[in-house]
Amino acid sequence: MSKNYTKSELLSHVAEDAGVSKTDAESVLDAFFGATTAAAKAGDKVSWAGFGSFTSTQRAARTGRNPRTGAPVAIAASTAMKFSAAKGLKDALNS
Numbered sequence: 495m496s497k498n499y500t501k502s503e504l505l506s507h508v509a510e511d512a513g514v515s516k517t518d519a520e521s522v523l524d525a526f527f528g529a530t531t532a533a534a535k536a537g538d539k540v541s542w543a544g545f546g547s548f549t550s551t552q553r554a555a556r557t558g559r560n561p562r563t564g565a566p567v568a569i570a571a572s573t574a575m576k577f578s579a580a581k582g583l584k585d586a587l588n589s
Contacts, residue, residue: 505519505520508523530548534550534575535550537550541580543582544580545579546577546578546580546583547577547578548575549575549576550573551573551574551575551576552571552573553571553572553574555568555571557569
């Protein structure tokens with residue numbers, strides 16, 4: 495059975511592995527996520543060798559269906575984040 499890590503649990507693991515305080519680990523991860531978000535918002539790709547890459551992708555406006563009533567629902571166009579795992583990560587997961 496897999497475990498769902500909370501933010502606090504993940505920060506504890508990262509801090510322990512890096513030998514830093516939990517506060518320092520959180521500051522670094524917040525900066526990473528902020529830089530990744532800003533790059534994706536600008537349309538740039540963020541790659542981490544051996545882990546993967548983050549890119550933004552455009553989703554066109556479309557018509558969906560309300561599952562309860564079956565009535566058509568307009569879904570606005572949006573931007574989404576896409577993650578592609580690198581070969582190193584795939585190999586680590588499948589070894």
